[in-house]
Amino acid sequence: MKQLELITILPEQVDHARLLTLRSALKLELQGLKSRGRSAYTILKEELGIKGSRASVLEQVNEHLDQS
Numbered sequence: 001m002k003q004l005e006l007i008t009i010l011p012e013q014v015d016h017a018r019l020l021t022l023r024s025a026l027k028l029e030l031q032g033l034k035s036r037g038r039s040a041y042t043i044l045k046e047e048l049g050i051k052g053s054r055a056s057v058l059e060q061v062n063e064h065l066d067q068s
Helices: 011-030 040-048 054-067
Strands: none
Touching: 011 040, 011 054, 040 054
16 A cells, blocks of 8 residues: 655745746646636746746746745
């Protein structure tokens, strides 16, 4: 029987985990996946104050995550 793993996220790690999730969603949007509601692209642009195409926003998010 396979053992399940539990991952605990501390309160100070929530924002970082959210950015990682939004980055993954943006990668899917770049491949053509559409979702209901606001796109990860729009959320990231608003929250990080960045501009550009989806590909350039992804690069900037990667740089932001590397710095933090």
